[in-house]
Amino acid sequence: MIRLLIYVLLIVAAAFGAAWFADNPGTVRMEWLGYRAETSMTVLGFLLALLVFTGMAVQKLITLIARDLPFSAEKRRKRRLEKGYVALNQAMVALSAGDKKLAQRLTNKAVRLLPSQPLTHVMAAEAAKLADNPAQIRAHYEALAESKEAAFLGLRGLVGEARASGETAKARALATQALALRPKSIWALKTVFDFAVASADWGDALAVLEKAERAGVFEKPLAKRHRGALLYCQAVEADLAGDEPSARRLSMESVDLRPDLAPAVALAAKLLQAAGQAKKAEKRILSGWAAGPHPLLLKAWFALAADEPAHMRLKRVETLCAKNPAHLESHLPWPMRPWRRSALIWRARLWRRPKKAAIGGF
Incomplete structure (x- = not known):
């Protein structure tokens, strides 16, 4: 309805203009190179409009002819795309069939016909993997990394190749680049976190862990356990460096997060x-034994009073075991040789195993 109204208004405007020119024909005179032409304004306007429409029609005709000619650039581009997609589809079938020679030939053809398509480089990299050609694998992943649309995919492939070849530092740098491109990527966050832990870069690991927790990569309980372990590693480094205040602070933070980390x-x-602060040390050991008994805690418990007599040491052990009396470690005599402790553990397990009922219910 709106279009019809616009058309009517245009027709009315054209009719009004034609009538106005008819009432005011005027005279136009032109002289050029000894030639003289004289006409009315109406005729001149009509000729100008005819010239414009003729030019538009000629341009449209030339465009149609150039597009439909078999040797036109548009036709060549379409044929190139069609051949490239056909080669890509055939390469996919060859890859699924395990025909590495045919797959590599078809993927090379697809890359030549469709150099800007990321999927062609992905398929070519898979064909190179099938043919066990690391140089071509890296070349195709590098081509992906240089493109804006598939840079993350190329970096991920390069990280895998660097890992396989043992280039840990290069793989970590590439994974960091991938994380910068996709800060919420689960793969990138986990990979950078693993590299930081493997390199003993506890500060970077804690920073990545915080990002991963915000992104939902790690659940809160698991992130809490990881943070406690990383803080303990930092405390150990500070203790070895002689920085006792920092080591004490970091170890206390670690214990607050993980009281079961002996x-x-x-x-x-x-x-x-x-x-x-011996009293605080005793409280920490007692809380740790309640959370999870461990021989290290008993050793630290004895270290609090190394010179006390035997009967006081016995009372000290009883106090410690009372914090978790049901645990197997609380029933083992200390100190004891490892083979003896193992025998007692297996004996306790066999003793706790339910007995099988005899035939007939007796």
């Missing part, structure tokens, strides 16, 4: 005792 509890107790 090495962290033992380290915190040792540092607290060195700082003259």
Whole structure:
């Protein structure tokens, strides 16, 4: 309805203009190179409009002819695309069939016909993997990494290749680039976190862990456990470097997050005792034993009073075991040789195993 109204208004405007020119014909005179022409304004306007429409029609005709001619650039581009997609589809079938020679030939043809399509490089890389050609694999992944649309995909492939060849530093740098491109990528966050842990870069690991937790890569309980372990590693490094205040602070933070991490509890107790805070050290060991008994905790418990007599040591052990009396470690005599402790553990397990009922219910 709106278009019809616009057409009517245009026709009315054209009719009004034609009538106005008819009422005011005017005279136009032109002289050029000894030639003289005289006409009315109406005729001149009609000739100009005819010239414009003729030019538009000629341009349209030339465009149609150039597009439909068999040797036109548009036709060549379409044929090139068709051949490239056909080769790509055939390469996919060859890859699924395991025909590495045919797959490599077809993917090379597809890359030549469709150089800007990321999928062609992906298929070519898979064909190179099938043919066990690392140089071509990296070349295609590098081509993907240079494109804006598939840079992340290329970096991920290069990380896998660098890992396979043992280039850990290069793989970590590439994974960091991938994380910069996709900050919420689950793969990138996990990969960079693993590299940071493997390189003992605890600060970077904690920073990536925080991002991963916000992105939902790690659930809160798991992230809490990871953070506690990383803080303990930082505390160990600080202790080895002689920075006791930082080591004590980091170990306490680790124990707050993971009271069942026996090495962290033992380290915190040792540092607290060195700082003259024996009571706090005892509380930490007792809480750690309640969360998860461990021989390291018993060793740290004995270290709090190394010179006490035997009967006091026995009472100290009873106090510690009372925090978790149901645990198997609380029933084992200390100190004891490892083979003896293992025998007692297996004996306790067999004793707890339910007996089979005899035939007839007796």
